[in-house]
Amino acid sequence: MIYLILCLFVFGSISGFLNRKVSYLSAFFASILSFIAGFEAKFSGYIFVDKFRFLPNIYVGIGIDKLSGLFLMIASISWIAIALFSIDFGNHYRKRMAIFLNLSIMGMFLILAAYDAIIFLAGWEIMTIASYLLITEHEGSYKEAFQFLSFSEISTVSLIIAFLSLFISNGSFALLNIHSKSIAFLVFASLAFIVKMGIVPFHTWLKDAHSKAPSNASALLSAPITLMGVYGLAKIISITGYIHIWGIAAIIMGSLSAFWGAMEAAVAKGLKVLPAYSTVENNGMILATLGLSAVAYSVSANSTLYEFAFLTAIILSIAHTTSKTLLFLSIGQAKEQLNEESIDNVRGIHKSVGKIPALGIVISGLSFSAFPTLIGYVAEWMLLESIFQSYQFHSILDRIVSSSGGVLLSLAIGFASFSMVKLIGYSALGYNHDKVARKIPTFFMHTSEIFLIIMIFAMSFFASAIFLNLGYSKFVIGALGVPNRWLLASAKPVFGVISPAFFAIVMSGLFTVPFIIYLKNRVKTKKVISWNGGLALKEDEYFSASAFSFIIKFILRFVYMTKEVERENYAYVVTNDLFESFYALVIKLFKKAGYRISHFIMNGKIHIYILYILVTFIFIFIYFGALS
Template sequence: MIFYTLSVVCFLLGIISFFKNKLSCIFAVLGSVFSIAVGILGFERSLNILNLALFQDVSLRLGIDKTSSIFLIIAFISFGIIAFYSIDFNKLFSKRMALFINISMLAMFFVLTAQDAISFLISFECITIAIFFSILERKNTYKEAFSFLAFSEVSSIALFIAFGALWAQTGSFIIANAVGNIVFMSFAYLAFIIKMDITPFHVWISSTYSKSPSNVAAILSVPVTLIGTYGIFRIFALNPNIEIFAIISILLGSVSALWGALQAARSRSLKKLPAYSTIENNSMILASLGIAYLTANTQSLQYLSQFAMLTALFIIISHSFSKTALFLSIGHAKEAFSEELIDNVGGVFKYVSKITGLGIIIAGLSLSAFPPLIGFVSDWMLLETFFQSYKIDDLSLKLIITFSGILITLAIGLSSFGMKKLIGFSALGTKTKEVINIESLTMKISEAILIFLVIALGFISPLIVIGLGYPAFLDGLLAVPKPLLIVSSRPIFGVLSPTIFAIMIFIFFVALWKLKSKEKDVKRVSPWVGGLEVLSTESFKIGAYSFIVESLLKPLNQTKEIREGDTAYVYSIDLIETFYSFITKLSNKISSFFSKTIMNSSIHWYIAYIIGAFIITLMYFKFTR
């Protein structure tokens, strides 16, 4: 309770002191530390913070239970680091930035602790608005900011309808009462998958992420999508018996994961790539949650269900820290070169800073499932979950899960393709441009913390399993001592020990390093490329790396090779984007048609419209009563 008040006070102080960027950011960091403390306390036992009756049936309720505390901890670790990063990063923008970050953090805090619809909706809207304005901090971003707003508002409307259904059924706004309400479930599900950027609703992210400031992009990618994930967790927990949503989740999740990975493999922009990777990770969370709730009701599949739940939590952890690390490092690199394309930010590791380069490398490796990082553990768990689909009795379900598993596996492969591209060309590439000096101490520190987290969490992943309350999935086998081995099922199906893996890799690395340092008389020569020096125009470009994907999947990417005189380039787009642009064009046309024909300030049309509307209303009441 004390920590709860303290963190709210800190955020409020941060909001008040927004004119002093450093102070405001420090308050935000303090606030997140207290929030994490709240989360840890809440994990031990549920707390009711506030129960304020507004009217007879309407009351505001704030409280913490196990689910919200897990999300609180994860979200506010990443939030705190983003706030710390912003101390230096915000200097590139106006002072309002700190204000928006503090508002969104406070609102996030309330979203995760809200137990009634009204406080949830209010804080939900607050985040949307704060982020909308912070996107606008970069110039010429109106279009991107509005597309973000549009999707967020669609999600809000769906939530409104869901809560309306809740009110209609139970006469209260307490979310916990929405058990078995199919309308509520459907609309809330829609709202939250829009928030999670699942595939048909993802088109805004590529342009918005790349145009918004990097810390805002990190907030968009991690805490904001966490709201969606949190919501899905909540509504699934309320209605575990509705199988159809679980099946939809598995299918949608796997298709969306593949789509995201495909687009990531295709993209050439520095921030679009991790943006699409966000879609992929969130889809994986959705798919594993789907399996968890599909099998929850069968007694014989309890272990699979629990393991799938654990998998979802692991992906959330891995996604949160790896993606934050990636966005923050990329943001640093992007500002240091002031460039958008991956091609133009070569040599981050060598020329910008070692930590930033390492941030991109480690985060990218984690997202491409490189052992023993946390991303590897979570991807292994996901695949193990899908491998166990043979245990389900129903043949059609078995087929669906097998099919989804194939898509997910493809997605993991493609995402590592994309990440390799990012690491190879940006962190390790050759320098193409002079570096701009920016003050970046806190940026480097926060990147270093995240790198440490990504490596360390992989190492201590058995501890996380215990911490999340699933000790049944730990065992020992052969030379591996008891709690260090993660098993995917009982009786044992698949095993992995990230800790031992990490230790072995470390030993081999040290041995190699020792061996290498022994060799002193090594002949060093320039690379052999046909005997001549390699010119800058002769280096392999990012487009060439992506072209194979674009060329092979021509219909999916609408690839066009364009040659105009002395310039040539490849043009490809996201197929779903064409659908949205079609809708946009259609609505523009319809509205212009209406404005020209009906609402053209001609009095006759207006009178006809009013009379028509009057008659239709009368008829409606006449026949419905």
């Protein structure tokens, strides 16, 4: 099946030259098969390994274990939706987009199905370069694409160093069923994966690349590609085991990243900038929970906290991948049909574009706001429960780090709700702009969005089943009138409980009966235009999205570096991401230094050239002489 999947991706890439629909359909079927392969690996105990000798003592090949099977399933949900969505969406871009999409997904598949570091790296680079090319499909996005590529190559170089360290430590490039205590591997592999996850301070590429990339590419970049980083971290843990200091560093970086991402999302104006920062926030949460898991294990392997925190990271990954794919696809449809880029300019998507993309924005946004009955609610409940249980830690360092991280993560949850309320309120549900959406085929787009909406509800409703099938039956109980196997517990002995399914049944009961009564007794009401103060609102009288978040920009002006600019009849507010300013300064210094060095070397004087050649020759002569 693995080779069939690979063949389908290759076929999809080649058929992209001829017929893009065939190409996207090929990616769609390959993604479905990937899900099945992942399911079999995770739940049927099916472990596939097929390797061959590449160089003396070096084997390369394909291999799927339970961990990669799990991540293959999570990523496949996103791939299926993106491939399906692209059948309609891709019509507005060049044919080659289908090629890059197939290649990018195939790269991810190779990462998850890699038996060894060489195939892993090959997959990593295929994914990176194809994604880079996908971003460039949007006109005028070369700068952002190059920024993405730069960060990706930092990641690749770190991975190469990490795998070389692993080879030195183990004498093999194999990644399945191995153990290593190499510090260099731990450090460089962690760096490579957190760069890919967009963890602060390596997050700036996310915002720029997402806002410029075509929306299906944005969904790919934000959900499954950053998931590869999470998979990488889980792989590190499986190779090195839980390391206390790594856990401490992960909690600090993760919680800071979650807080920073949520805070920047709260003031974002761009339609795709807000979800991009939300990705930084969610991946920060995932990293922090992996860190909590490591610290908890180091403190006591008997406690259930390390298992629960790891499970939290998995559920957060599922919630993020599904919801973020839906969010980017729904927003992408609106952006494409309205040809607008700011939140303010797409008001009233439910009227102008359609109810399904609007519902997609609402459901994904509510999921990120931890709204009950959605998967995000389960994930964030688990996150908070993990933080609360850090009272078990004994050392002062662990307690300070976990409680400070907990504060930042809680603030992040608050900021995230604020930003999602803004996004939902202004884009999906806002007052209609009277803008006419461009008419495009939407059948596959809507199918994809509905599929993800159902998944978000279903995964919450059947969260206990997911727990059980992932092998965490100790966290599924029955109590307080909830039948056995339907109540989620955060520890054993019980610490905190929820039952998303029970809650959904009660809520739908409470909501459905009044709703039916309302429908039966509904009378025709007169609809009038919205008014304020006795007059109809004019176009320039709607409360803007950036005004909604101005109070945060003002109160936290030292963090946002808020500037209120007024020029004659023009006024606006500017905020800056501190890290972007830092990178801008670094780029400026490099440019300046580059200019000066080039000016010094290439100055048009022949004697300087001769001197340069001589010095270079002597240096090479000495260097290679020393080597020999």
